[in-house]
Amino acid sequence: MIAVRNLFKTFWQPHRVDALVDVSLSIAAGEVVVVIGPSGSGKSTLLRCLNRLETADAGHVFIDGVDVLDPKTDINRVRAEVGMVFQSFNLFPHKKVLDNITLAQRVVRRRSKAEALRKAEALLAKVGMPEKAASYPDQLSGGQQQRVAIARALAMDPKVMLFDEPTSALDPEMIGEVLEVMKALAREGMTMVCVTHEMGFAREVADRVVFMDGGAIVETGTPEHFFVNPEHGRTKLFLSQILK
Amino acid sequence: MRTPSAPPVSRRPRSDYIGAAGFFAVLFGLAAALYAATMQVDYVWRWNRIPQYFAYQQRTELRAEADGEIEAVAARGDRRLITVKSDAGVHLFDAPAEGVRVAPGESVYAGDLLAVEEHWRPGLLMQGLWLTIQVSLIATLFGVVIGLFAGIARVAKNPFFRWSALTYVELIRGSPLLVQIFIWYFVLGTLFNSILAKNGLNQIPPLWYGVAAMATFAGAYVAEIVRAGIQSIHRGQNEAARSLGMSYPQAMIHVILPQAIRRILPPLAGEFVSLIKDSSLLGIIAIRELTKATREIVTVSLQAFEMWFICALLYLILTFSLSLCVKYLERRMVV
Ligand SMILES: Nc1ncnc2c1ncn2[C@@H]1O[C@H](COP(=O)(O)OP(=O)(O)OP(=O)(O)O)[C@@H](O)[C@H]1O
Ligand SMILES: [Mg+2]
Numbered sequence: 232m233i234a235v236r237n238l239f240k241t242f243w244q245p246h247r248v249d250a251l252v253d254v255s256l257s258i259a260a261g262e263v264v265v266v267i268g269p270s271g272s273g274k275s276t277l278l279r280c281l282n283r284l285e286t287a288d289a290g291h292v293f294i295d296g297v298d299v300l301d302p303k304t305d306i307n308r309v310r311a312e313v314g315m316v317f318q319s320f321n322l323f324p325h326k327k328v329l330d331n332i333t334l335a336q337r338v339v340r341r342r343s344k345a346e347a348l349r350k351a352e353a354l355l356a357k358v359g360m361p362e363k364a365a366s367y368p369d370q371l372s373g374g375q376q377q378r379v380a381i382a383r384a385l386a387m388d389p390k391v392m393l394f395d396e397p398t399s400a401l402d403p404e405m406i407g408e409v410l411e412v413m414k415a416l417a418r419e420g421m422t423m424v425c426v427t428h429e430m431g432f433a434r435e436v437a438d439r440v441v442f443m444d445g446g447a448i449v450e451t452g453t454p455e456h457f458f459v460n461p462e463h464g465r466t467k468l469f470l471s472q473i474l475k
Numbered sequence: 476m477r478t479p480s481a482p483p484v485s486r487r488p489r490s491d492y493i494g495a496a497g498f499f500a501v502l503f504g505l506a507a508a509l510y511a512a513t514m515q516v517d518y519v520w521r522w523n524r525i526p527q528y529f530a531y532q533q534r535t536e537l538r539a540e541a542d543g544e545i546e547a548v549a550a551r552g553d554r555r556l557i558t559v560k561s562d563a564g565v566h567l568f569d570a571p572a573e574g575v576r577v578a579p580g581e582s583v584y585a586g587d588l589l590a591v592e593e594h595w596r597p598g599l600l601m602q603g604l605w606l607t608i609q610v611s612l613i614a615t616l617f618g619v620v621i622g623l624f625a626g627i628a629r630v631a632k633n634p635f636f637r638w639s640a641l642t643y644v645e646l647i648r649g650s651p652l653l654v655q656i657f658i659w660y661f662v663l664g665t666l667f668n669s670i671l672a673k674n675g676l677n678q679i680p681p682l683w684y685g686v687a688a689m690a691t692f693a694g695a696y697v698a699e700i701v702r703a704g705i706q707s708i709h710r711g712q713n714e715a716a717r718s719l720g721m722s723y724p725q726a727m728i729h730v731i732l733p734q735a736i737r738r739i740l741p742p743l744a745g746e747f748v749s750l751i752k753d754s755s756l757l758g759i760i761a762i763r764e765l766t767k768a769t770r771e772i773v774t775v776s777l778q779a780f781e782m783w784f785i786c787a788l789l790y791l792i793l794t795f796s797l798s799l800c801v802k803y804l805e806r807r808m809v810v
Contacts, residue, residue, distance in 0.1 A: 284717065309720075310720040317711060323734075334719075334730075339720040387719060
């Protein structure tokens with residue numbers, strides 16, 4: 232489904248940072264991969280390279296066999312198949328919840344108004360807030376906004392969903408509602424790559440956990456492997472800090 | 476004993492009244508001083524002469540062309556059709572009912588007054604005001620279009636667009652509007668019109684060079700306003716739109732610009748207030764807008780003091796009503 236081959240990415244501004252150093256990773260269809268690692272370890276950069284929000288310097292990314300980094304690839308078509316959920320939600324504040332979910336269906340998928348609406352309403356019900364269709368994003372709580380953002384991404388019928396710390400900006404009491412939606416999605420067989428520090432979530436639904444540090448993948452394995460006997464010292468240190 | 480529950484009286488602090496009184500005293504004092512000064516130089520204020528420059532009544536007289544007889548005065552709504560029969564034939568005159576000076580059966584001689592018609596005509600001041608409004612509106616319209624494209628080009632990835640827009644903006648903002656008007660009229664205008672003349676085509680009147688100068692001038696400032704507006708929208712908005720598969724133009728049109736417009740509107744209004752005022756420079760290339768019209772009236776009437784005050788007041792009315800319009804729009808756009 233997703234194949235990352237020897238990916239490199241260096242930022243030069245404001246000073247040199249090697250954000251990705253020779254990263255390779257394969258993700259099968261239906262797999263749920265959780266990416267963990269300390270701040271600045273390149274987790275977001277990796278995720279953003281998958282849909283070319285960030286352009287890698289060297290290496291390859293294949294999604295469903297399509298070479299994402301090839302300049303001849305129609306990146307908008309790739310992105311339509313790859314949903315992304317951001318830490319800061321990034322809902323469109325000038326549009327109502329329902330219109331947030333229908334917009335890309337209309338302009339990218341060219342669906343009819345009725346079809347887009349039907350889809351949007353079904354997804355709003357799925358994320359548990361059908362009554363908020365006519366609200367504006369800033370009238371919702373953080374947890375509700377993030378669920379709308381997930382619905383917005385799902386409306387494109389993506390093959391893959393990328394989550395970049397979807398619960399980090401939320402108050403603790405709202406984290407659960409977002410994780411529930413993500414778990415349901417995982418159970419339905421969605422291919423997911425999640426950057427998150429929610430270890431409960433990782434333990435429950437992840438097929439694989441990837442630990443990154445300093446722009447490289449240090450260790451990867453099943454959740455059991457990670458939480459029972461991680462190999463690397465850095466992994467142990469990180470886990471002991473985060474599980475405290 | 477007094478009841479303790481007297482209704483609370485909201486009292487303005489004394490200093491408010493003193494301040495307000497002071498304000499009006501100074502205002503009145505200045506007006507009085509001005510009046511006194513004009514008395515010193517024997518200036519005669521003649522406000523009664525001013526209205527004619529807003530509108531005046533034009534009188535047209537209908538006169539018989541040959542000796543003859545009034546055959547009929549037929550009613551047509553509130554107008555009358557006068558039929559004059561003479562050796563030269565039958566002539567018809569159309570006049571308002573209240574202006575008819577003859578009756579059927581009367582005989583008339585050549586040159587006799589048949590009817591008068593009085594029309595209200597806009598005075599020079601009104602014509603100038605109207606031209607100022609027109610020029611400002613058209614220049615605004617083109618200015619917004621130019622500015623929108625140039626502003627979007629300013630934030631484009633492609634260096635061709637980015638550098639072209641930057642060059643345009645810096646060129647325009649780096650020289651006085653007056654000079655730009657001269658260039659448009661005396662350089663570009665001469666070139667265009669000579670080429671047109673060579674090819675047997677009609678000349679473009681100065682008005683359009685003036686409008687072009689104003690529009691390109693406003694466009695550069697609008698471009699900067701648009702650029703700032705676009706850049707004020709959080710990067711995450713663009714990323715969210717693009718991650719859904721929208722193209723750059725789609726993200727611009729559906730996500731970025733609608734949000735940017737709200738931030739663009741207030742400074743844009745300020746820009747167009749300036750544009751209205753700057754249009755007063757167009758007089759120098761023989762466009763008779765409000766300021767030029769005022770100057771012409773001053774030359775004829777010699778009522779310089781009244782005219783210049785009126786002129787300033789008219790600009791004030793224009794700019795103030797524009798500000799009100801924009802305030803209204805802004806309030807409607809807040810969700
Ligand atoms: N646009 C950018 N310009 C410059 N440097 C960047 C940029 N984006 C990321 N970096 C740098 O690259 C490194 C990796 O960043 P990244 O955001 O991928 O880390 P992360 O693992 O997601 O961290 P966090 O947990 O804090 O989100 C960091 O040192 C960061 O400062
Ligand atoms: Mg991150």
